[in-house]
Amino acid sequence: MKLLGGDMFILRPLSKEVRLADQVKSCLDQLLVKCGAKGLTRSSIYKAILFLNHERSAQDGFGLTEIMDLVKATVHRDMLVILLDQPPVQHDVVMEVYYFDPAAWDSGFHSTGEGEALVFSRDGVKISTGFSFAGEDAYRTNSVKAFSGLEGLLSATGFSMGNIVRQWNYIAGILRFEGPYQHYQLFNEARAKHYGDQFEGKGFPAATGIGTSGDGILIEYIAATGSGAITGPIDNPEQVPAYLYPQELLKGEALDRVKSTPKFERGRYLSVHGTDMVFVSGTAAIRGPHVVYPGNTDLQTLYTIDNIEQLIAPQNLEEKGIRSGDFVFDYIRVYLKDRKDYPVVLKYCREKYGNVPCVWIEADICRDELMVEIEGFLVNGHPSALK
Known part of the structure; x- marks a missing residue:
């Protein structure tokens, strides 16, 4: 991550290996070569996210535990390894690997029964990235446990829920129902309860809520604290904030008298030691609170791109007190409901x-x-973009 003086690699299998184990090994071999070329030590790698074809994993008998062990044995033990049952469009595995500058940042690895985190500190600023997971119970229980685990992990590492600036919510069967209650709506109920008023006056995190084909809920996050970490929400003038959605858009029955809305911002700004980032939340073809061009991939893609342009437009950033400067995209992730729409x-x-x-x-x-x-x-690597 650029904020930590590092960057990321995206790794895909080079060969047409059939076995998932060999595809993962191909990615890890490339990682070691890239580290050598850049003069990176293995200890500078702090997080690997693996997007996996769950069906291939089941066919090969090469499960999540074996993948986790292989990655940590190849790199090092005190790193985050996040395994997601989300099939890549063109491969059975794709890896995102993140590294930092250990000469500039102190780091510490933390593990609890519900998740893991790394904490980086420098000149009064602390940044943490980590995850919590719950997957052994009914969906409503998993939602509560995932947030309870997140809360405990943050507390154990010197952070609070209100310090989160970016959150990824990986939700098994996001559109499915448990009785009369939609999975995503159950997640939103737990999120609202555990957030409480901790984001009052400073806006919610940027976030993505996306489905997986596995079990349970995994919450990944980036949190920041300290006087040298400056952050703020960015909304889109063309979209109703998700936390203001009308009740009729929220699926399933209510657990209480009313259903809780999704608590996230369309984007969020973070500045640390002269490096500025804008996190763009998961963005889709939504005008106001409503989906436009239902089922039309062409028009939805164009509208989604336009929504992002509205969000990061210089005028919109300036209105939030952010000098637009030279912000450029450093990375994007695209989720497709159907891979046939890839071309x-x-x-x-x-x-x-x-x-x-x-x-x-x-x-x-x-x-x-x-x-x-x-x-x-x-990313804007120039002097602080904050006015």
């Missing part, structure tokens, strides 16, 4: 984003009519 979405994304590093994932999006969702982050 058309790829065409539009290449026209707009060129050769920006990109990961393509097949996954259900938080509304059934949505065919595509795009997230990413922008």
